[in-house]
Ligand SMILES: Nc1ncnc2c1ncn2[C@@H]1O[C@H](COP(=O)(O)OP(=O)(O)O)[C@@H](O)[C@H]1O
């Protein structure tokens with residue numbers, strides 16, 4: 322439904338497909354959200370570490386939310402449409418029909434999700450090749466990228482999937498194809514997840530070396546041989562069929578899309594920060610780090626020249642902001658980890674009942690409960706002897722080790738609501754320490770970061786935001802629009818419409834500062850001690866400590882696969 326400021330003008334629709342839900346927004350030229358809608362999407366986990374979705378379900382959800390946000394407005398004012406989505410792998414046959422990615426042969430489940438870790442053996446073999454393309458993914462390919470998943474399909478579902486496949490899409494590119502009928506891929510998805518180089522294109526020798534020479538023989542037809550920069554206008558715009566599905570006029574501009582974290586980056590990183598007392602004021606945009614915190618967290622830092630950071634993805638040219646190199650650090654589970662710790666605790670039913678009685682979310686309740694039990698001490702003091710190592714789904718950055726597991730030290734026999742609240746706090750802190758490790762690795766590689774720009778579902782949690790400020794020692798900027806990832810998607814639509822000359826111009830006009838959270842420096846030594854204690858309790862004996870107190874469990878070499 323339409324709400325807020327209703328000045329006439331040009332509107333854009335942004336659609337954001339996250340892990341757990343699809344969101345859409347109607348956004349104006351100033352980046353203000355006039356309407357918002359969301360809808361959860363199905364996920365299947367048929368086996369441990371196998372995570373699947375359905376492209377038909379996702380498209381249907383996109384249609385529902387888009388129709389909702391344009392209800393009641395003159396659709397002729399809508400100038401452009403932009404999509405972003407998780408970097409999940411969509412498989413279609415030669416007639417564009419879904420193919421099964423599972424042993425059960427269920428074609429409805431035709432997406433291997435980004436967090437799927439089935440291709441462990443495949444990624445180990447890919448990393449053993451030490452092929453030069455690996456330099457551009459932080460030195461180690463992640464099991465969450467597309468090459469190992471494709472190899473898994475070839476080796477495990479040859480007849481039911483691989484031999485019948487006509488098209489392998491990254492989810493953002495599937496959505497833009499669905500809207501326009503154009504199979505061109507976005508430079509963002511191909512560079513970040515498929516080893517494509519913005520400068521050199523595909524590297525035949527890589528695909529031959531890993532056993533996927535089929536793509537070379539086919540001239541990359543199935544994975545993309547037409548590549549467009551994010552925000553470029555696709556074909557003749559929205560097809561009549563998709564227009565009917567989405568409730569939009571046929572022919573409006575549709576943009577080449579972005580991965581969700583990258584859309585979040587566009588939505589926050591270009592804001593005008595004058596007057597907030599931030600160190601990044603008057604400094605190049607390269608001093609800003611966008612952190613997109615949803616199911617996972619992604620740490621997006623840009624640079625004028627390529628920077629190689631072991632264990633941090635990239636450098637990727639023009640994959641987010643045109644003309645800039647991107648490094649992407651990440652934590653595979655953050656929101657999902659917090660949900661897992663809280664929902665799995667013995668006191669969760671009590672928490673749920675109490676939060677419901679107060680009409681609060683469980684997180685708002687836990688935050689106020691922590692305020693009650695902390696008494697006169699700083700909240701961080703509550704976790705002096707309880708520590709979490711957050712790699713429950715492996716470590717994406719900077720250790721790049723999918724075999725790492727999670728850990729909790731300092732548990733007692735009691736399992737009441739206080740214990741749950743403190744475990745929740747320790748989990749949030751562990752995630753913030755993970756961000757600090759990533760920042761320190763990026764700075765050691767050559768980045769110079771002074772300010773964090775947070776967005777995504779977890780940025781709605783004030784404790785999460787404050788802990789990131791306190792533990793990194795950096796101010797955190799929150800955008801005026803909480804749903805900044807959708808602003809990023811709308812920026813794409815605005816660029817495709819031709820209303821802005823460049824992505825940079827659209828970013829500067831449409832992303833805006835809402836609030837700044839500064840670090841509480843009085844808690845700094847407490848967090849430093851906690852950081853060291855956590856690390857020493859959890860690292861293997863072979864690890865060594867660097868001068869900052871960061872632990873490197875793999876001291877002699879690049880991180881293992
Ligand atoms: N208001 C809130 N307070 C605390 N946590 C929140 C809030 N809203 C969302 N979250 C957390 O954010 C995560 C989901 O973020 P979201 O950006 O929607 O994820 P995704 O894009 O991966 O679907 C969940 O773990 C959820 O618990």
Ligand SMILES: O=C(CO)[C@H](O)[C@H](O)COP(=O)(O)O
Pocket residue numbers: 339340341406407408409435465580581582583614615616617618619649651777
């Ligand atoms: O790898 C990614 C970005 O490069 C994934 O798309 C991302 O980690 C999943 O996003 P979210 O946690 O927001 O659902």
